[in-house]
Amino acid sequence: MRAFDSALAQSTVFDALIAASKTYGAKKLILEDQERNPLSYTDLIRAAFALGRKISGFTARGERVGVMLPSSSGGVVTFFALHAFGRVPTMLNFTAGIRNLKAACELAGVKTVLTSHRFVEQGKLHDLIDALETLTKVVYLEDVRATVGLADKLFAATAGAFPSRFRAATTPSDPGVILFTSGSFGAPRGVVLTQSNLVTNARQIEGLFPMNRDWVWFNPLPIFHCFGLTAGALLPILGGMKSIQYPSPLHIKQIPPLVKDTKANVLFATDTFLNQYARSAEPDELSGLAFAVCGAERVREETHNMFHEKFGPIPLLEGYGATEASPVIACNIPTDNRRGTVGWLLAGVETRLEPVEGIPGGGKLLVRGPNIMAGYLNANGGIDPPSEGWHDTGDVVSITDDDWITIMGRVKRFAKIGGEMVSLTAAEDLASAVWPDSRHAVVSLPDPKKGERLILVTDRRDADPSSVIAHAKSIGAPELAVPRKIIHVQEIPVLGTGKTDYVALQRIVDTEMQRGG
Incomplete structure (x- = not known):
């Protein structure tokens, strides 16, 4: 530091x-x-x-x-x-x-x-x-x-x-x-x-x-x-x-x-x-x-x-x-x-990495320092401060010896498939590499055989799993990181800040799957 x-x-x-x-x-x-x-x-x-x-x-x-x-x-x-x-x-x-x-x-x-x-x-x-x-x-x-x-x-x-x-x-x-x-x-x-x-x-x-x-x-x-x-x-x-x-x-x-x-x-x-x-x-x-x-x-x-x-x-x-x-x-x-x-x-800014099972080479990031909040508002109108000043970012990162940070994904943005931890962000990157002019997002759903499965949501109308599978093979990406199900939408929902709205996205996927899509 x-x-x-x-x-x-x-x-x-x-x-x-x-x-x-x-x-x-x-x-x-x-x-x-x-x-x-x-x-x-x-x-x-x-x-x-x-x-x-x-x-x-x-x-x-x-x-x-x-x-x-x-x-x-x-x-x-x-x-x-x-x-x-x-x-x-x-x-x-x-x-x-x-x-x-x-x-x-x-x-x-x-x-x-x-x-x-x-x-x-x-x-x-x-x-x-x-x-x-x-x-x-x-x-x-x-x-x-x-x-x-x-x-x-x-x-x-x-x-x-x-x-x-x-x-x-x-x-x-x-x-x-x-x-x-x-x-x-x-x-x-x-x-x-x-x-x-x-x-x-x-x-x-x-x-x-x-x-x-x-x-x-x-x-x-x-x-x-x-x-x-x-x-x-x-x-x-x-x-x-x-x-x-x-x-x-x-x-x-x-x-x-x-x-x-x-x-x-x-x-x-x-x-x-x-x-x-x-x-x-x-x-x-x-x-x-x-x-x-x-x-x-x-x-x-x-x-x-x-x-x-x-x-x-x-x-x-x-x-x-x-x-x-x-x-x-x-x-x-x-x-x-x-x-x-x-x-x-x-x-x-002080950092602390907590190990995350199944994700080598990084850890969940906690930060502490003079820019960290007083706390969250609670229902009683008071403030709940971070424990001992540490804020849990929920992000899995790696940090070099000279303090450069690489994001590996959010804890919530990993799926366990066939016993392996798979980054949903990495799965999104595969789709972005194949169709760079479009916007993509990946969510996971429970799967009775493999634990979880990946669903790609995209605004690319002709997107198909075979193209992503071929790209993954060409770069040596793990097969588990390739979504096999694609849902096409008019546009990916975003928040006012430009971030993908994963709450709205999950509702879209749930609705589509209930329809048997």
Whole structure:
């Protein structure tokens, strides 16, 4: 484990913003969105005080306030506004569905949800709002801003000039945000990250390699997801670099030209979205990138190669994390980008590998360190901390002597077939190698003879088992890793973060098998 100076992160979120303003210049432009109205540190701090003062009028100190907003300047300002007045941003995943959204509000004790008329209209989220209004008070930011008067503006100007005197007194160990896990494999859980967790993780990422303070970071990932919040928004802003927030990664045709127009140097994405951007983009639209940072899912060789051929030698830096780790645990770096790995372990993160029966060469990863969560929300409104500080990632990994991590799969993503442990991720890789232009997912079902069997779900209409079997033989892959049953679908279900939705996928498979498919 590399050394990490924990003193660098002993700060509250708002104090880290104030410190960045002093370090990099109050007039430096550091936040912009699709409206193309850049904000300086002074603008951001003043806006946070103006909005936060209004929000404080109908919320209580320490209250968990729901935030249902896209990645935007307004979303970032709202986040800092809540911190300026000692409220806890509780980021709501508006793609999770009504049931999960209501469950999140109940678990966190959310009484008030902040959103936007424009966002609700554009996203056609009226059903979500109707459901939330049965549990909470929904407040629209346009309505709040309409009440900002001269006294509020004078207060914001004064507070902006002396922010350390006017911001609420909180501590680094106080809650910094409540987020909800993606729910890839089950019901989302409420994760409480401290202010120190968030600031720490930003500092840890900064410590991976030298960063150019003139870089522009383009973030289309949602700020309700920890990758979008910490890496896409907090890291550049706290590090003196401009952050461009964009409301949806799904706008495949709009994003590449905007990346060019904003002169972005760094792009955040998942493999799924990055692959689609590369296909849609003109050669000059992404060629100005210094690198792209990818998380949430494995970066395919096809995506690496396509980028290199179309846009030049732009590194796609695959990283690894978990909401519970704020989220980054490891990441590749521009000067040492090792394909197939998820990168270099961040300084300050301790690791422990627990053996997994039937899987040699690795183990289940547990992590501990200053970026690891305070704990999970429990049904009583309290927090259940990780045992002795260790978070069980559920991932099976190998780690080199120089702290580079390779993911072998999730514990839940292995099947026992004929007494052997088979990685479902490896089975997906076989299909991806045969049909790289399509999306595939593999699940397992009980089998009376072999214990379990593999089912390949794919959007490739002509996919057949014989092609995968032939490829597996050609590369010497074990026969047990080849799915013999294929289910064709129009599209593979994904979460708002771009990850495969294995819960929905399992329902599709169960339904198809019940039909005798």
